[in-house]
Amino acid sequence: MSDGPSADFFPAARRTALHGWGRTAPTVADVVTPMTREQVVGALRRRSERGVIARGLGRSYGDPAQNGGGLVLDMTALNRVLDADLEQGIVTAEAGVSLDRLIELFVPFGFFVPVTPGTRQVTVGGAIGADVHGKNHHADGSFCDHVLSMDLLLADGTVRTVTPEDDPELFWATAGGMGLTGIVLSAVIRMTPIETSLVSVDTDRTKDLDEIMALMAETDEKYRYTVAWLDCLAKGRNLGRSVLTCGEFARLDDLPARKRAKPLRFKSGSLVTVPDVIPGRLPNKFTMGLFNEMWYRKAPQHKVGQLQSISAFFHPLDAIQEWNRAYGKTGFLQYQFVMPFEREEALRKAVEKISAAGAPSSLTVLKRFGPGNRGYLSFPKPGWTLTLDFPTNTPGLARLLHELDELVLSNDGRLYLAKDSRMDPADMGRMYPRLEEFRTLRAKVDPDGVFVSDQARRLGLA
Amino acid sequence: MKDALGAPQSLLILGGTSEIALHTARKMVDERVRRVVLAGRPSEALDRAAEGLRRQGANVEVVAFDAAEPETHEKTIDGVFADGDIDVVLLAFGVLGDQESDEQDPVAAAKVAQVNYVGGVSAGLATVKALRRQGHGSLAVISSVAAERARKANFIYGSSKAGLDAFAQGLADKVHGTGVHVMVVRPGFVKTKMTEGMPDGPMATTPDVVADGIVKGLRKGSTTVWVPGQLRYVFSVLRHVPRPIFRKLPI
Ligand SMILES: Cc1cc2nc3c(=O)[nH]c(=O)nc-3n(C[C@H](O)[C@H](O)[C@H](O)COP(=O)(O)OP(=O)(O)OC[C@H]3O[C@@H](n4cnc5c(N)ncnc54)[C@H](O)[C@@H]3O)c2cc1C
Numbered sequence: 001m002s003d004g005p006s007a008d009f010f011p012a013a014r015r016t017a018l019h020g021w022g023r024t025a026p027t028v029a030d031v032v033t034p035m036t037r038e039q040v041v042g043a044l045r046r047r048s049e050r051g052v053i054a055r056g057l058g059r060s061y062g063d064p065a066q067n068g069g070g071l072v073l074d075m076t077a078l079n080r081v082l083d084a085d086l087e088q089g090i091v092t093a094e095a096g097v098s099l100d101r102l103i104e105l106f107v108p109f110g111f112f113v114p115v116t117p118g119t120r121q122v123t124v125g126g127a128i129g130a131d132v133h134g135k136n137h138h139a140d141g142s143f144c145d146h147v148l149s150m151d152l153l154l155a156d157g158t159v160r161t162v163t164p165e166d167d168p169e170l171f172w173a174t175a176g177g178m179g180l181t182g183i184v185l186s187a188v189i190r191m192t193p194i195e196t197s198l199v200s201v202d203t204d205r206t207k208d209l210d211e212i213m214a215l216m217a218e219t220d221e222k223y224r225y226t227v228a229w230l231d232c233l234a235k236g237r238n239l240g241r242s243v244l245t246c247g248e249f250a251r252l253d254d255l256p257a258r259k260r261a262k263p264l265r266f267k268s269g270s271l272v273t274v275p276d277v278i279p280g281r282l283p284n285k286f287t288m289g290l291f292n293e294m295w296y297r298k299a300p301q302h303k304v305g306q307l308q309s310i311s312a313f314f315h316p317l318d319a320i321q322e323w324n325r326a327y328g329k330t331g332f333l334q335y336q337f338v339m340p341f342e343r344e345e346a347l348r349k350a351v352e353k354i355s356a357a358g359a360p361s362s363l364t365v366l367k368r369f370g371p372g373n374r375g376y377l378s379f380p381k382p383g384w385t386l387t388l389d390f391p392t393n394t395p396g397l398a399r400l401l402h403e404l405d406e407l408v409l410s411n412d413g414r415l416y417l418a419k420d421s422r423m424d425p426a427d428m429g430r431m432y433p434r435l436e437e438f439r440t441l442r443a444k445v446d447p448d449g450v451f452v453s454d455q456a457r458r459l460g461l462a
Numbered sequence: 463m464k465d466a467l468g469a470p471q472s473l474l475i476l477g478g479t480s481e482i483a484l485h486t487a488r489k490m491v492d493e494r495v496r497r498v499v500l501a502g503r504p505s506e507a508l509d510r511a512a513e514g515l516r517r518q519g520a521n522v523e524v525v526a527f528d529a530a531e532p533e534t535h536e537k538t539i540d541g542v543f544a545d546g547d548i549d550v551v552l553l554a555f556g557v558l559g560d561q562e563s564d565e566q567d568p569v570a571a572a573k574v575a576q577v578n579y580v581g582g583v584s585a586g587l588a589t590v591k592a593l594r595r596q597g598h599g600s601l602a603v604i605s606s607v608a609a610e611r612a613r614k615a616n617f618i619y620g621s622s623k624a625g626l627d628a629f630a631q632g633l634a635d636k637v638h639g640t641g642v643h644v645m646v647v648r649p650g651f652v653k654t655k656m657t658e659g660m661p662d663g664p665m666a667t668t669p670d671v672v673a674d675g676i677v678k679g680l681r682k683g684s685t686t687v688w689v690p691g692q693l694r695y696v697f698s699v700l701r702h703v704p705r706p707i708f709r710k711l712p713i
Contacts, residue, residue, distance in 0.1 A: 017641060024466035027598035028641030050596070062466060068547075068597030068641060333466040398467050398493075421466035424494070454598075457547055458463035458471065 010042060011035065018072060021324050022061040023331035024392055024421055027068030027454055031055075035077050037185050041157060044183070044450075047071045051452035054183045056126030057098060059119055061334040062421025063454035064129070064178045070452065073183065075125050081105060082186060089191040090148065095125030095184040100268060100318075102191075103310065107266040111191035112249065112310070114146035118365070120315050125184045130418035131176030131378040135225040135247075135314070138370040140192075142380050144175035145373050150187040155446040159185065168374070173441045176378035178417055180451045180462055181442055196263040199225070199247040199313040200254055202304045205296065209240025209351055213344060213384075216368055219246050225313070231292040232354050232364040232388060233285070240351050242366065243299040247313055255307070266310060273321040284391070288360035317363075332391045334419040335401060337408045338369055340383040346411040347384050350404055354388065357400045361388035376438035377461075379416040387419070417455065425459045435461070463549065463598070468681035469494040470549035470600075474542055476527060476585050477555025478502035481654045482604060484511055485673035486552060491520045495549075499542050501527035502555070529555040529581030530573070536588040543592040550680060551589045553582060553603045553630075556623070558656050561616045571618050578622035583629055590633060593642040600643040600680050603630040607650045607688070610697045613713055634685055645679055647672070649689045664713070665690055 013030035030048075034040045044052055050070030057076060058065055066072065075096040083092035089111045093102060099113050100120040106112070113120075115127070115134045122132065128150065133142040140146070149163040152174060160182075164171045174181045202223075206212040212228050219226050223246035230242045252263055317323060324332070339347045354361065365387040372381040390397055405427060408415065414431035415423050429435045442462055449462055456462045464470050471494050475483045478500030487498055498520045502508045512522040523545075527538050542548060559574035586603065593599040608620035609627035627646055634644035649672045651663025672689045679687035688694040703711070 015640075017639070022466060025464050025468075025598075026641070027463075027596075028639075029597055063463065068463075069595050070597070331466065392467055398469070422469070425471075425496070454463050458465065 011039060013071070018055070018058070018066045019331070020058060020060050020062045020065065020421065022333045022392075022421055023324055023327065023329075024333060025063055025454070027063070027066050029067050029070055029072045031072045031074055033074040033077050037078070037159075040073060040075075040078070040153060040183060040185060041159075043071065043073055044153060044157060047450065051450050052183075053451060053453040054095070054125055054129070054179045056096065056123030056129070057121050059117075059122045059126065060130065060418045062419070063458065064417065064456075065126075066454040067452060068454055075123060075183070078185070086111075089193055090188060091191055092186060092188045093124050094186045095123060095128075097124050098122065099124070099127065102189075104266065104268045106191055107194070107197050107310070108264050110194055110264055112194045114140060114190060114192045115143040116314055118315065119318050121318060124187050124189070125179075128175060128184050128187060129177065129179045131373070131375050131380075132418065133369070133380050135227045135367065137380055138220045138226065138368050139224045141370065141373055142176075142375075142378060144172075144375060144378070146190045147175070148188040148190055150174070151185040152181070153183040153185055155182065155448065155450040169441055170445060172374040172378075173376050173438055173445075175373070176375035176417075177438065177442075178377065178455060178461065179453060180456055181445055182451065194249040194264075195252045196250045196255055196259075197266045197310060198250045198255065198259070198263075198307045199310065200250040201245055201247045201306045201308045201313055203300050203302070203306065204244045205299045205301050206242050206244060208238060209242075209348055212240060212242040212244060212366065213347075215244055216366070219244075220368060220370075222246070224248050226368065228366040229295065230351070230364040230366050230386075231296050232351065232361045233289050233292050233358065234296075235355050239355055240348070241296060243296060245313070247308070250307060254305070268311070274323050274325040276322075276325050285358045285360045288362055291362065327391050330391065330393045332389055333421050334387060334389050335404065336385060336387040336416040336419040337404070337413050338379065338381055338383045338385040338416075339408065339411055339413040340381065343383070343411040343413070346407055346413070347386065350386065350407055353400065353403060353407075357396060359388075359390055359394050359397065359400055361390055363387065363389045376434045376441070377417065377432055379414065379418070381414070383413070385416075420455070420459075423459065428459050428461070463547065465494060470680070471495055472497040472499075472547060472549045474499045474501065474539075474548045474551045474589075476501050476539075476551065476553050476589075477529065478524070478527075479505065479507045479511055480552075480554035480556075480604070481656075481669040482649065482652065482672045482676075483552045483554035484514075485669040486676045487515055487520075488518065489673050489677050490550070491515060491518045496521055497546065498522045499525055499548070501525040501538065501542070503528055529577045529585065532580055532584035535581075535584045536591070539585065539588040539592055543596065547596050547599070548592070549599055551593070551599070551601045552676070553585055553589070553601060555581065555585075556604065558616075559619055561618055564618050574618055575622045575625070578619070579625040579629070582626040586629065586633055590637055590642060590644070594637065594640050597641040599641075600645060601633075602645045602647055602676055602680060603627075604647045604649070605630065607648050607693050607697055609648065611701055611708070614709065615713065631685075643680075643683055645684055645687060647676055647679065647687045647689070648693070649675075650693045665693060665696070
């Protein structure tokens with residue numbers, strides 16, 4: 001007897017239209033939600049010739065967790081924490097466990113996830129698939145730098161425990177490999193010790209791009225977590241004006257006396273859900289212009305040591321569920337690129353282009369990356385990374401993004417696959433010089449191309 | 463795969479020498495389409511068309527396809543899909559016939575119906591089967607305003623398009639929710655080889671304008687596209703003109 005659902009019970013496939021967080025380019029696939037490892041293996045056997053892809057919480061903006069006409073394994077029911085070493089902060093979690101859950105469970109014990117993206121509604125599998133980064137990339141690298149081992153289901157139906165020491169090639173092909181090497185069943189993660197659940201935050205408002213870049217270049221060594229919000233609609237003198245926030249987890253001593261009793265208190269939970277009836281023009285040049293103005297003015301000129309909750313500092317967007325609906329039916333896309341250091345001129349040009357086009361990005365975020373890791377398709381490399389959100393019905397968007405692509409390419413930059421939903425496949429190999437190596441390795445572990453996604457087809461990744 | 467802005471990457475044209483389809487192909491290759499398959503009766507014109515698109519930077523394949531042979535359609539179309547996903551299929555073949563002489567030659571008249579309607583039914587169904595298997599994609603069926611109401615001046619052609627048009631509408635409803643999108647395109651009088659030497663109809667248009675309408679309609683996921691757009695209103699009036707009057711109209 002096993003404690004889970006019995007082996008002969010098998011979850012039925014539902015034919016479902018799927019899209020990414022940006023709600024563009026849906027395709028229809030058979031979706032199965034396995035409850036156990038055995039069921040994942042069983043589902044893999046039942047695939048059609050259109051192949052299989054794993055899906056986490058669907059927080060990628062485009063189509064990497066879709067597989068039109070094929071099988072999509074919704075991994076979110078594999079959501080158990082299998083083991084935890086609370087001395088060392090080593091956690092073994094199934095792939096469908098969300099970072100939200102890990103934070104909720106382990107912050108009270110004094111551990112935080114090593115890396116978190118701007119939302120904690122992502123799964124461990126999705127965090128590995130995209131090798132996600134956070135505000136601490138310059139200090140700690142990306143998610144897979146903290147993965148000690150993972151159990152990977154391979155195309156031939158076998159499960160292999162993969163570590164960076166024993167199986168570096170497969171490990172680093174899977175890190176950022178967008179689900180194309182196999183299905184992560186579980187992973188062992190090294191968590192980050194914390195003394196309190198509050199972040200001590202320093203905020204600075206800068207008047208333009210030069211100022212923010214100079215300021216950020218100084219902060220790398222001083223802070224673990226750094227991010228700048230940029231007003232991409234500001235023009236002229238104000239071009240690139242920003243609000244910089246830098247943080248560290250507060251030490252016990254930093255807390256006021258009344259908070260010291262329960263320094264690791266943590267409450268998750270989201271507040272409001274956006275209704276699904278928005279006509280499609282809410283974020284536009286004018287509303288976003290107003291919003292940006294307000295956001296910029298609201299930020300303090302200079303403030304140090306402000307204590308903020310994990311949610312407020314790391315995941316402000318999570319307070320509103322399904323906020324992607326605010327973009328209406330036509331959806332939106334995120335454009336994130338990295339531009340190497342010493343290419344500041346190109347970054348400035350990009351910001352100028354966006355501002356001149358009046359393209360209304362609601363979330364414009366500037367960060368600095370430290371050294372990249374050995375992930376074949378992992379995104380981060382040393383440089384500046386700028387992230388923008390655009391409604392797809394923004395006039396002239398295709399041309400603007402095409403021009404930005406050119407700028408990124410000609411400056412040794414690259415686009416992030418977890419955000420991409422439109423790049424030219426011809427650019428892929430130029431941006432990711434290890435693409436061929438990735439393909440070779442993948443051909444070895446998955447010769448029949450069992451693992452495939454809409455994104456893999458669109459960009460010819462496999 | 464289509465991208466987030468609705469731009470497709472691959473295109474199959476059934477009726478590969480159709481001027482409307484080739485104008486559409488050119489516009490799409492200018493954007494993101496890289497793979498184009500031209501299906502048609504082998505001819506120099508077909509090869510020339512392929513060459514033109516290749517020069518524009520597309521990977522073009524030429525496939526033998528005869529609209530008048532429905533028994534071959536499924537195999538041919540499946541073969542194209544077996545080599546990779548197709549995002550957009552244009553069903554663009556069709557013959558105009560010669561109304562005056564076809565009225566005297568029932569076999570010739572039946573040929574028009576055979577190509578335009580019967581061929582459309584089998585090619586349309588085979589296409590939709592393949593699109594459903596891949597869980598995404600669009601089929602644009604080039605109908606005609608002539609399908610809206612049979613006119614005595616060209617009712618043989620018109621009725622064949624009417625059949626095709628009704629078929630495509632039903633097909634569109636049938637596949638709703640399967641990831642497949644079917645769109646009916648109703649151009650007015652288009653100045654092409656097919657209509658060379660004929661006097662321009664009212665609101666005559668060009669293949670280029672029709673192609674624009676197709677590209678936009680596909681992007682928006684429209685079910686019906688009229689080119690020029692005003693024809694929608696002209697025909698909604700014409701449709702209701704009483705027969706005795708309609709009969710006398712000089713159209
Ligand atoms: C508001 C918001 C802010 C964000 N901020 C950031 C950020 O700051 N930094 C950053 O890096 N990213 C960021 N992202 C992107 C997000 O972190 C990634 O897209 C992440 O991969 C989403 O995880 P998911 O569980 O939703 O995976 P999905 O989107 O469902 O899948 C992503 C990829 O992972 C693969 N995958 C999922 N599960 C498995 C598995 N079990 N085995 C193998 N492969 C699997 C999928 O096949 C797919 O290719 C943000 C997204 C949102 C919506």
